[in-house]
Amino acid sequence: MVKIEEYKELIDSKSKMITPRVALTLSLVLFSLTIVPALYSLIANPTLPLLISSSETDGPFPSDHMHPSVRILPPVDSPIPAPLNYTRHRKSSYHSPPVTTSTSRTQIRDDEQRCDLFKGEWIPNEESPYYNNATCWAIQEHQNCMKFGRPDTGFMRWRWKPDGCDLPIFDPNEFLEMARGKSMGFVGDSISRNQVQSLLCLLSRVEYPEDISSSPDTAFKVWNYTSYNFTLHVMWSPYLVKTTKADPTDPECNLFNLYLDEYDTKWTSQINQLDYLVISSGHWFYRPVIFYENETISGCQYCALPNTTQLPLYYGYRKALRTSLRAILENFKGLAVLRSFSPQHFEGGPWDKGGDCVRTRPYRRNETIPEGADLKIHDIQLEEFRAAEEEMKKKGLRLRLMDTTQAMLLRPDGHPGRYGHLQTAEVSLRNDCIHWCLPGPIDSWNDILLQMMKTEK
Known part of the structure; x- marks a missing residue:
């Protein structure tokens, strides 16, 4: 030549x-x-150039027939949008980066099987990120942390390293093979949806799913990976129990009625068809709510109603979680996973008083100590999990804890902060130190989820 x-x-x-x-x-x-x-x-190799300010993300509103990676997506508390239904043509029309684990371990050795996945440190990972907004359609505007000018990219280049073993990086081929012919559901709030979006993005390296939802209700979506006959269900239930608006006629009403002893049948009626179930909640319990028990008001939180007992959020959260775990005990036969509380990282003030999250590196484990309401919610989860686990063991059922709270407490750098929206002096928007950037540290939740599935198998 x-x-x-x-x-x-x-x-x-x-x-x-x-x-x-x-x-x-x-x-x-x-x-x-x-x-x-x-x-x-x-x-x-579309993941090589990280899209910080591309015409695809900064251009005008695209139409529905355009590539799903550049669709304009809904606001924070709305469900995940469906991808375009072109899964069957996916392999011939889309170039995915090769799925490799060039320097990462692919399995935990036999002598490491007793390793605690939830105690460890974050270590550098130069192989990441494994997707971006050009290869994944599920990243919403407020999670696309590079789009609105975030100057650093280091938050994407860490991985969770448990003490005593090396957690394998998520392998989308292995996950889909394990899930072949099965179904998995996620129940919870927008943090639960955040994990689903991470999972969708990680799996996008192999296949895009087809939307097979049976109803137009966007809060309850079902996707199918046709090559594997794997279905993924997303069920919106931020309080986990039956909930209604205090004033149904007011679309802007932010006061909710929580029926602490009644199931949210929108999701509890569906879980008997699932093989895997991941349930989580917590952040919505900081809002004004009225508690009902035995169809009668038992108290409220931040409601200022006359002649009504003021109760702390811990009261309502414990009872709601207990009711939800009972629903799983009565209606579910597969592998159930309770994912623990995802910490928030506001500094310099609370969320509505200018609080922000501007750190650019993870904490070391001895640099920060959990405090306040977040720690109390985590304690409640551990207590209710242990009680429910004993009941499930008696019936031969499986409930496992994905205790990611400590790991995520060390990641104040992984939130959108001020970069979840357009930076303009004329518009004052609150900083998001609750949700997680995509790609970002939340991808490790699915590393852990896959390892838990492998352990159960």
């Missing part, structure tokens, strides 16, 4: 003898040997 340098020398030494037509031909050959391979490499 003739080298590029030989063409250059030929052009230089023979320039006086070459006709314009021959010169044009040689120039085209040189172009094909230099520019074309570079373009091919760029197209074939």
